[in-house]
Amino acid sequence: MATFEFLxxxxxxxxQPMNLLYALIGVTLGTAVGVLPGIGxxxxxxxxxxxxxxxxxxxxxxxxxxxxxGGMYGGSTTSILLNTPGESASIVTALEGNKMARAGRGGPxxxxxxxxxxxxxxxxxxxxxxxxxxxxxxxxxxxPREYFALMVLAFVTVSSAFGDSTLRGLTSLFVGLxxxxxxxxxxxxxxxxxxxxxxxxxxxxxxxxxxxxxxIGETLFIAAQGDKGPxxxxxxxxxxxxxxxxxxxxxxxxxxxxxxxxxxxxxxxGGAEIGTFLSYATExxxxxxxxxxxxxxxxxxxxxxxxxxxxxxxxxxxxxxxxLPTTATAAIxxxxxxQYGLQPGPLLFATNPQLVWGLIASxxxxxxxxxxxxxxxxxxxxKLLTIPKPWLYAxxxxxxxxxxxxxxxxxxxxxxxxxxxxxxxAMRVFGFPIAPVVVGLILGPLAEQQLRRALAISQGxxxxxxxxxxxxxxxxxxxAALIVPLILRARGRGQVLAQLAANED
Amino acid sequence: MKHFFLASILAGAMALPAxxxxxxxxxxxxxxxxxxxxxxxxxxxxxxxxISGNVQVQNVxxxxxxxxxxxxxxxxxxxxxxxxxxxxxxxxxxxxxxSPVTLKDVTPIARLTGEYEAIVVPAASEIKTMADLxxxxxxxxxxxxxxxxxxxxxxHIAVGLIAKAAGVDPTKINYIAYSGGGEALAAxxxxxxxxxxxxxxxxxAQVKAGTLRLxxxxxxxxIAGIDAPTLKESGLDVxxxxxxxxxxxxxxxxxxxxxxxxDVEKLAKSAGxxxxxxxxxxxxxxxxxxxxxxxxDKDVAATEGVLKDIGLVK
Numbered sequence: 165m166a167t168f169e170f171l172x173x174x175x176x177x178x179x180q181p182m183n184l185l186y187a188l189i190g191v192t193l194g195t196a197v198g199v200l201p202g203i204g205x206x207x208x209x210x211x212x213x214x215x216x217x218x219x220x221x222x223x224x225x226x227x228x229x230x231x232x233x234g235g236m237y238g239g240s241t242t243s244i245l246l247n248t249p250g251e252s253a254s255i256v257t258a259l260e261g262n263k264m265a266r267a268g269r270g271g272p273x274x275x276x277x278x279x280x281x282x283x284x285x286x287x288x289x290x291x292x293x294x295x296x297x298x299x300x301x302x303x304x305x306x307x308p309r310e311y312f313a314l315m316v317l318a319f320v321t322v323s324s325a326f327g328d329s330t331l332r333g334l335t336s337l338f339v340g341l342x343x344x345x346x347x348x349x350x351x352x353x354x355x356x357x358x359x360x361x362x363x364x365x366x367x368x369x370x371x372x373x374x375x376x377x378x379x380i381g382e383t384l385f386i387a388a389q390g391d392k393g394p395x396x397x398x399x400x401x402x403x404x405x406x407x408x409x410x411x412x413x414x415x416x417x418x419x420x421x422x423x424x425x426x427x428x429x430x431x432x433x434g435g436a437e438i439g440t441f442l443s444y445a446t447e448x449x450x451x452x453x454x455x456x457x458x459x460x461x462x463x464x465x466x467x468x469x470x471x472x473x474x475x476x477x478x479x480x481x482x483x484x485x486x487x488l489p490t491t492a493t494a495a496i497x498x499x500x501x502x503q504y505g506l507q508p509g510p511l512l513f514a515t516n517p518q519l520v521w522g523l524i525a526s527x528x529x530x531x532x533x534x535x536x537x538x539x540x541x542x543x544x545x546x547k548l549l550t551i552p553k554p555w556l557y558a559x560x561x562x563x564x565x566x567x568x569x570x571x572x573x574x575x576x577x578x579x580x581x582x583x584x585x586x587x588x589x590a591m592r593v594f595g596f597p598i599a600p601v602v603v604g605l606i607l608g609p610l611a612e613q614q615l616r617r618a619l620a621i622s623q624g625x626x627x628x629x630x631x632x633x634x635x636x637x638x639x640x641x642x643x644a645a646l647i648v649p650l651i652l653r654a655r656g657r658g659q660v661l662a663q664l665a666a667n668e669d
Numbered sequence: 670m671k672h673f674f675l676a677s678i679l680a681g682a683m684a685l686p687a688x689x690x691x692x693x694x695x696x697x698x699x700x701x702x703x704x705x706x707x708x709x710x711x712x713x714x715x716x717x718x719x720i721s722g723n724v725q726v727q728n729v730x731x732x733x734x735x736x737x738x739x740x741x742x743x744x745x746x747x748x749x750x751x752x753x754x755x756x757x758x759x760x761x762x763x764x765x766x767x768s769p770v771t772l773k774d775v776t777p778i779a780r781l782t783g784e785y786e787a788i789v790v791p792a793a794s795e796i797k798t799m800a801d802l803x804x805x806x807x808x809x810x811x812x813x814x815x816x817x818x819x820x821x822x823x824x825h826i827a828v829g830l831i832a833k834a835a836g837v838d839p840t841k842i843n844y845i846a847y848s849g850g851g852e853a854l855a856a857x858x859x860x861x862x863x864x865x866x867x868x869x870x871x872x873x874a875q876v877k878a879g880t881l882r883l884x885x886x887x888x889x890x891x892i893a894g895i896d897a898p899t900l901k902e903s904g905l906d907v908x909x910x911x912x913x914x915x916x917x918x919x920x921x922x923x924x925x926x927x928x929x930x931x932d933v934e935k936l937a938k939s940a941g942x943x944x945x946x947x948x949x950x951x952x953x954x955x956x957x958x959x960x961x962x963x964x965x966d967k968d969v970a971a972t973e974g975v976l977k978d979i980g981l982v983k
Binding site: 352 | 709729735736737739740744766769811812814819820843845846852854855856858859861862874875
């Protein structure tokens, strides 16, 4: 029962009024910086970490936890309201969330994101506390072939979920894949498609592409519409809060998103984005009204947002149990922990229980604060939509540019931002979905490297890809996900899908 | 008001590099690996010893550090506040990748640490000793997969040398390159590969916890406090030391170079740094100035020979 005692003690410390204030400050700062496009959680934590050094260890851990969860959550607000995801993990949120916001349902979208994040954060943090050693064992079972199978599944679900026209979805995906091979190949060290330009040696930054395609592309699209576009977005239609129906449609996706996001976040080569892709695809497949997807289905916000935040806690699993920082955010947190003499590794839970449980308690408190902060703010956020468009989009353009050069101060990066912005605009005009491009850039290198590693380990024996039980199951699900829609289409639902495609932006 | 607040945070954040004596250290590898650990230790000690008020670490991973090096050389030219961590791996990677940017394009300041390679297998592995591993290697070189750092780096070179010393064709080795120590460690822990090779510090916690078995180290003699035979004791005449250094941006004036060198010397001599060396298990191999430059030239020439010998560079 020592586990519980440590946790209770940690909670008691974290619930002191002063520490609650630190948690609130941390969450506020984290959310505020996380909201800016181009500034993801990693940069948010890195920028704000020095702030925590001035406090005592308990206070700083708590503020730190607040910044982390706040930064993870912050990106979803702009995704939903403005269709400009701040980082790659909230791209999926933009798909349905922004459609909801345009239909005057921004309030419920933000609420389901906030409450979903809270639920997922709560469950995943408890998971971190009690089942981390088991989860990490599961994560380590994932070798190159299992990762490859997971990537295949992600590809299949993504291509069927994002493009209502398969051809257009695949076209977008392959644009992303083509962009993903630019740079030095990791396994052989050879350069590909860099045309002797040194700036292209390290490939194309996902954040730059995402911000360009979404934020810049959206701005250009709106600007090009001029007076022809809808004059005014209706900020609120119906209640700002979630209705009974919204709750009923949200709670299952929250839970499913959590269970998808947490283990994938815990995998050393997983990452928050993949969880959100899989959650979105799952919700679309399980929804009673799949035709609402693409037009603002609340499940499509609830699930991925929960997955996103659950994977944030999942990332801490290998960090605390193995000392493995698997994301940039985790690496920066490692530096933060070392400030307090906390050396993550296999012996951490045994040698430093107070600090570990203190951190977990802090995460729970931070998660709660996030809800306290964000629910009342929803009414305010929604008012963003009533800002006249020229001002609003000028602001987005400014923040997107600042965020990108803030993350990587290079003229080249800025050039890429603008070039991809134009590409994003062109794709919108010609009706190609945007998300698969970013998905291709994220998944492409992962899939390629893992496949080549798997084949190298097996010395070229392809059958190894199917002989692991986990890989076989994942590939079977992928095959089913590919074939079932084809059958549905063949049975006459194709027209509905085609019509939906026409409505797609 | 809200926007003004956000903008001022951002502006403040972007203004940070402008303060004097602040450093931005590029770790040209993924988080968790040796260079990352070196960069983060530099960060801690520089701040702790009051040598610099604000130190940031930035990871630019990939291709044995040549991506980070190229970016550093082109973007930080003439910036006296930028440092990059590098080392022996980079020497090899520059050669194998035919990198247009070499160590001549930056300003090497000092060699800081040395670390010996450790060869590990998962605790559940049937391989108990280096002799077992060599036997498996002789039987079928391709069936023994090694997880380590970038292609052509120290880890890869060491595996090539081990194969050569064991009388196995070094071009037949099955080496799986990972971009950082962290990811390779996960693959070894998960028994995805036969063996793992990296600096001892990256395996230390796992070895102590009993999840990995340490079967050999690449030093000339046994290392105090590490319970493992050397490769030499195992009948393989191989000694590999993976040194790490810190370099400054190209195009610095002599005064700027002297200032950075002075800061690094202060760091290397500080109690805090000595403490870090001890806890991380790194050997102190501080060498600066012309002596370091001469040593570097010698290492580059020698590495080129080794890489050609084992078929990594044609």
